[in-house]
Amino acid sequence: MRKTIAVLPGDGIGPEVTAAAIAVLKDCASAFRHEFEFLEFAFGGNAIDRFDNPLPPETLAGCRASDAILLGAIGGPRWESLPFGTRPEAGLLGLRKQLGLYINLRPIRLRPALRGISPLRLDRLGNTDFEIVRELAGDIYFGEHKITKEKASDLAEYSVFEIERVARYAFGRAAARKKHLTSIDKANVLASSTLWRDTVGSLAREYPEIALDHQYVDNASMQILLRPTQFDVILTGNMFGDILSDEAAALAGSIGLIPSLSCGAKDQPALYEPIHGSAPTLAGKDVACPLGAIFSSTLMLRESFDLQEESDWIESAVDRVLENGYRTADIAESNSRTVSGTEFTQQIREELKKSPARIAQVKSTA
Numbered sequence: 001m002r003k004t005i006a007v008l009p010g011d012g013i014g015p016e017v018t019a020a021a022i023a024v025l026k027d028c029a030s031a032f033r034h035e036f037e038f039l040e041f042a043f044g045g046n047a048i049d050r051f052d053n054p055l056p057p058e059t060l061a062g063c064r065a066s067d068a069i070l071l072g073a074i075g076g077p078r079w080e081s082l083p084f085g086t087r088p089e090a091g092l093l094g095l096r097k098q099l100g101l102y103i104n105l106r107p108i109r110l111r112p113a114l115r116g117i118s119p120l121r122l123d124r125l126g127n128t129d130f131e132i133v134r135e136l137a138g139d140i141y142f143g144e145h146k147i148t149k150e151k152a153s154d155l156a157e158y159s160v161f162e163i164e165r166v167a168r169y170a171f172g173r174a175a176a177r178k179k180h181l182t183s184i185d186k187a188n189v190l191a192s193s194t195l196w197r198d199t200v201g202s203l204a205r206e207y208p209e210i211a212l213d214h215q216y217v218d219n220a221s222m223q224i225l226l227r228p229t230q231f232d233v234i235l236t237g238n239m240f241g242d243i244l245s246d247e248a249a250a251l252a253g254s255i256g257l258i259p260s261l262s263c264g265a266k267d268q269p270a271l272y273e274p275i276h277g278s279a280p281t282l283a284g285k286d287v288a289c290p291l292g293a294i295f296s297s298t299l300m301l302r303e304s305f306d307l308q309e310e311s312d313w314i315e316s317a318v319d320r321v322l323e324n325g326y327r328t329a330d331i332a333e334s335n336s337r338t339v340s341g342t343e344f345t346q347q348i349r350e351e352l353k354k355s356p357a358r359i360a361q362v363k364s365t366a
């Protein structure tokens, strides 16, 4: 298989963690005889420094021309004082908008070896495994923002069309899992949430096999900590999804572990990125955990390229490295072998070398 991957390393720890993901993807390509071409583009703060624009036109064009996009992280204190529309974050929102990425999927899956680092007691944690589907192109993020010296406002807006298209995706994910969808809103207060609840409720008639329930976001944020095993797929708007996905990531033990997929328009490539930020205080110290980025690349193999075996091949190597006790500092336990980010990635690559891709022989003789 031949694929072109646009790489946006971004700022802070972004370049370190994307380098780890690319190294592992290259190992995968040679083991399974694929050709992955990586094309790097400036994005975020580094693009502001070089081109005075967080999303230069070449970057957007390069992304559009690719089969999938791998993003590190963007932002940092250097650019925080800029007016919002010119900050790194505006580049990310612009990219989501321009590419029609209205769906954001964040799988909350615990690695077996890492159950001990969850802040939750193991009896509550149980076999927690759920997916958050966050709407990504509407809501208070994209409504009109106004600010004067005395007053400011942000408009939270949703249309039936916007709600239905992301809800269909969530119903589809639930259909492929345990057939349970929880829609989260604030319909007891917000008009946009009332429309959200009504629209998702009506759509449910088309999916009779899915059990749909609704929760208010305040209650949901408590339920995620009290009884996370009740969730299968969560569907929620842009703002609530941003907040709840950080909370849910904490259950896995570190926000450094969780990948994400952003997609939408059929003719546009999907974008994969760890949900963590650019962590400026960790940058350049070789301590960042590359797993969010590596799991973003395995999510890419599965979701964009339909390469399930390849994805499993990498994830099981990661699990073995974790079983062997290797950890970066953020996910270390008292008895672990704490290593640098580079060393940790190297351990994964060693493990990959030890597990020949059986499928490669099958495919090459076919």
Ligand code: IPM
Pocket: 089, 092, 093, 242, 275
């Ligand atoms: C995320 C981030 C972004 C968001 C920021 C960086 C604009 O927090 O992807 O969750 O709020 O969507």
Ligand code: MG
Pocket: 242, 243, 246
């Ligand atoms: Mg966020």
